[in-house]
Amino acid sequence: AQKVTQAQTEISVVEKEDVTLDCVYETRDTTYYLFWYKQPPSGELVFLIRRNSFDEQNEISGRYSWNFQKSTSSFNFTITASQVVDSAVYFCALVITQGGSEKLVFGKGMKLTVNP
Amino acid sequence: DTGVSQDPRHKITKRGQNVTFRCDPISEHNRLYWYRQTLGQGPEFLTYFQNEAQLEKSRLLSDRFSAERPKGSFSTLEIQRTEQGDSAMYLCASSPPRDAYGYTFGSGTRLTVV
Numbered sequence A: 001a002q003k004v005t006q007a008q009t010e011i012s013v014v015e016k017e018d019v020t021l022d023c024v025y026e027t028r029d030t031t032y033y034l035f036w037y038k039q040p041p042s043g044e045l046v047f048l049i050r051r052n053s054f055d056e057q058n059e060i061s062g063r064y065s066w067n068f069q070k071s072t073s074s075f076n077f078t079i080t081a082s083q084v085v086d087s088a089v090y091f092c093a094l095v096i097t098q099g100g101s102e103k104l105v106f107g108k109g110m111k112l113t114v115n116p
Numbered sequence B: 001d002t003g004v005s006q007d008p009r010h011k012i013t014k015r016g017q018n019v020t021f022r023c024d025p026i027s028e029h030n031r032l033y034w035y036r037q038t039l040g041q042g043p044e045f046l047t048y049f050q051n052e053a054q055l056e057k058s059r060l061l062s063d064r065f066s067a068e069r070p071k072g073s074f075s076t077l078e079i080q081r082t083e084q085g086d087s088a089m090y091l092c093a094s095s096p097p098r099d100a101y102g103y104t105f106g107s108g109t110r111l112t113v114v
Helices: none
Strands: A003-005 A010-014 A019-021 A024-026 A033-039 A046-052 A059-061 A064-069 A074-079 A088-098 A101-106 A110-115 B005-007 B010-013 B019-024 B031-037 B044-050 B053-057 B065-068 B075-079 B088-095 B109-113
Touching (some): A003 A088, A010 A019, A046 A059, A046 A064, A074 A088, A101 B031, A101 B053, B010 B019, B019 B088, B019 B109, B044 B065, B053 B065
Parallel strands (some): B010 B109
Antiparallel strands (some): A003 A024, A019 A074, A088 A101, B005 B019, B019 B075, B031 B044, B031 B088, B044 B053, B088 B109
């Protein structure tokens, strides 16, 4: 199966706490792409990061960081010093090739609530 | 670049009625995707166009659903004889020729069937 598992469904933290969102993926492709998206209450999917399977370097962007480990098939996302504006549903996704075309397969999402 | 536009943002319809949604992708994007997102779930792939050709349809897309992209620009998704189970957010995404994975998503159309 080619799928993404986000085991946590909901997390609530207090502002300024660090929080890590877990993502585990399964794929039979040797080359693949992983994504993280943020979905605020308004509904649009906001792109956060894309990572291909050749690049295992961790990435940091401001308060956001990502840890990609092929050995454990994980692509975890950490928010440092969380803020109320980080409250949203976060999705991890994988591009799969199936049925002759490529499409995104999403996890079920993790709802993050940051309380003041 | 105005992003991917979807219209309407919200639609409430009675069971059995037909509804049509529109997606306007970014102008130079040749690939267009429709996804459906039900409450508490991640988006699920429905269908994919490359230019005007519909290259794949998910098994989720029953025969009550039809999608078109007649001139390779905007796309429409029609649902006939709506059912309560069709209530969901319908998301459109597009990507450009030189970056197939450079997806941009629209804000979605939230459908409620009563």
